[in-house]
Amino acid sequence: MAIIGKPINRVDALLKVTGAAKYAAEFNQPNMVYAFPVRSTIAKGSVTAIDSSAAEKSAGVIKILTPENAPQLKAIDPKVKTGGMLGEQLLPLQDNLVYYFGQYIALVVAETYEQARAAASLVKVNYSKEKHAIDLNTELPNGYKPQKVQGEDAQVNEGKTAPVIDATANKISYTYTTPTENHHPMEPHASIAVWEGGDKLTLYDSTQGVMGARGTLAYHFSLTPENVQIVSPYVGGGFGCKGSQWGHMLLAAMAAKLVQRPVKLAITRQMMQTNVGRRPATQQKMAMATDDQGMLTAIRHHTDSYGNKSDFFEPSGKQTAVLYKAPLREITYKIAKLNIGTPTYMRAPGETPGTFALESAIDEMAYKMKMDPVAFRVLNHTAEDPSKKHPFSSENLLDCYTIGSEKIGWQQRKAEPGQLRKGKQLIGYGVATATYPAGRSAASAKVQLMADGSVIVQSASQDIGTGTYTIIAQTASETLGIPVEKITVKIGDSSFPPAPVSGGSMTTASVNPAVMAAAEMVRKELLALATADAGSSLKGRRPEDIGYADGNFFVTADKTTADSYADIMRRNNKNIVEACTTAMPASGSGLGAPTAPCMEAPIDKEENSDKEKYSFHSFGAQFAEVWVDEDFGTIRVKRFVSVQDVGRIMNEKTARSQIIGGVIYGIGAALMEETAYDHRWANPTTRTLADYHVPVNLDVPDIDVHFIGKPDPHISPIGARGIGEIGTTGVSAAIANAVFNATGKRLRDLPFTPDKMLLKS
């Protein structure tokens, strides 16, 4: 019964389109009140006085929290593992220091949302202002060289490529820049905090990680983790900005504690630009060289970027450690501290800006060597991890190039730019390689089979719009031999067995092996009951001779000899058969559940993500056809082909949606997305979605998605790698390369708005 892989509709689709799916801000509580933050209008310095007298008199106001009266939180201790991850090393309202424009400096609590917001505008703040750092180039000399990037060395072969690259004429060297971007999921962050007495807290929250949120709140409020429950059944997108914990979550709980009523804090689109992370701007200096045949001899990738109140920086050299056969590669970083809201993970952190730089540079190198960009990539393709020297767990990148070339019609492309046109539109084709690491973490799941044949699956995972509910149901269905309609998936609640944050494209690879293992245990237990049961026609049969489907066991050789799950449970007086398991990858728990409550699932080491033996990555090829207006420089992506090698596909439909969404994200990054700052105040000037553009329907062409679909034999018994982020990687480079092919103009500064095209000769 092959349910896994089928393009079934989302099991939560009806709830979502009818509005019955409840999001964080919709869990209204009896006696609930509303909070609205006051934010700093300077980027560095301190708050010297807060005059809230007018605001206090404003209608409906209950309390105004400032550092003077705010509940004290347990301080950050870098040595303590809380199980959570603060987005920034900054607890709200604990002191009067300001590190960026828009920082929370007070909080108004009132009977209604509008009353809280109106009163917030009446709070007067005095500051002692200091000179803020806002210009990356000015601040870089004071920057630091990070030592580690996601556990790996952050400074690789520094200075070693110069002799090779300098010695040849077959080289290119350019700088590629990308702007600060914001995640802007459709649903802004929201928290509703409810205290029961002083030691039990429930937080309804829009989060990518209920377990992490539990850890952070428990730690800073000095509660036992079991007394903190995070509820987040539906999340209207996250893209990384809901992966860690930000100030509003703590503020909601602080306010609820102080006023002793449930408090709702829903942040605004403006706060989405200042308080919940961003992708920081990068300047990436690329250089590479080849021999006379076009074989790469060295690649250099240096990233300059910024951070603020955390160690996070954009790891945009990551893909350069993995792609192409070059024997020598130098990957380095330098990070300045700026007074801009703290950066964080944003869809394909590292690879999104990183593949723009690397894959644009590869295109420039191919042109320089007068080689076809696809042929150049094929020539330099590597079948093993060139840095770690491990084999890839599974890798079919060359097929991606071949299939993509065919689908886009690569042969129509003219090598010389500016040769194809239709009326005033110049037409061009571009290619880029996509890649993203395939992570897997420990995860637990509980499966319960009821006497009526229904099934409940529980795991403290999250569905951030990706289809997690649906593919968990498919995994349980296939493993149990019970139709999807009978399976209820419960996730998004920290009281369920622990699972990792929905980030790093690892939910599918992590959670489904646990679901499968638990479901297998249930099935085996049930079968053991049958084969030992005198009342069963299966009595005494060997398990390997038994098949299962539609709630029945049967003898594979003679399907009429069968017994139903319901009958077996009835005869054995069982209301429930259940199992809870933790799937623990060979390489350790990863970012996963440190407190695994269930028994470890027995999984063969070879198919259990052993990072010592294999390098786990997904790959793909992105192809774009663009039309550029020769007068106005407006770029339209007319067609896009994305061929992805991401292991086994769990659901053709939700998988396709992930890649389509990823490509659209990439079109946004390529053509329009930018959070702009006025250096005088260090404030974002793109404050609304009318200023911060994301693609609208008319910007999105037909996106042809093709999956290689070969299961990865080493990641898990299921063979599925994650898929949420790779779709974005390479997209802006494919577009940039197509624009060059169309116009002869090489843009190295994202996004490609018409003004840049016009000013470029």
Added chain:
Amino acid sequence: MRPFKFSTTADSNEVSKILIANPHARLLGGGTNLLDLMKEDVERPTELVEVGNIDVMKIVSPASATGSIVIPAVEKNARTANDPAIRENFPMLSQAILSGASAQIRNMATNGGNLNQRTRCTYFYDVAMPCNKREPGSGCGAMKGLNRMHAIFGWSDKCVAVHPSDMCVALAALDAVVKVQGANGKQRSIPFTAYHRLPGDQPQKDNTLQPGELITAIEIPKNNFAENSYYLKVRDRASYAFALISVAAAMELKNNKIVRVSIAMGGVAHKPWRASVAEKYLLHKEATEANFKIAAANEMKLAKPLEHNLYKVELGRKALVRALMQAANGGKTI
């Protein structure tokens, strides 16, 4: 937003009195602009009067003997754009309206509200920033700030904002007339080009409406532009974005000779900008690309770009030529 009184007063004289007595009273059309500004604390009205309820707004104007068309101030943008008479006689107006905002917003937005919508200058929207338009005397944040979207014509050292409307650019080119009524039922007709203002020393004033005056309707005189007109909008994404530059170009041709021409630009000034230099050059000339190029170059010579909007000069020149070419080509893509 701050608390306010909501009025449904029907008597227009009463409404005028309210507006004169209380400088913080505002008319509420579709609310697609005003409510946003209230949420941002930019507009702080203490009273809102619902426009749709006011008596004078409900008077249906009789068909005009001169062939002009009158569109009510309270009519929704979407309805005006899709009105068969507008589509037939003034297709450029339909195109302009439909190029603006989104379908949802156009379904809410009124014609009067469209004329009186405020600039999208980001400093105007952020109360933490200086802005002479929002708070006279506080300075202009955009002048030395991020002014990529701002004016290249007619700005002053007090304000460099642009008027954001598309509809108004077409109305300016169509020589429409704004019908208003003030205190004691006094009615006035304001030529469209005199309706919006340049910022000068009073950027807080967007238009020449007097205290207590309401827009009741917009009249568009008959013309022969329908055949050869076009509204072109260049923007940062394919839809749902304000214009970087827009051009409403209309002409009447006799044997390819231009006997009447009217051109207005959006995204370039504090009001829809009539390209009168280009118009003057083109009148009585052949409708050729060469002539369009000279006309466009002459017009754009007068531009005064700011730090980040130099591109608008070249874009404006090219957009003028393209819009004129398409108008000459019967409104069809060239």
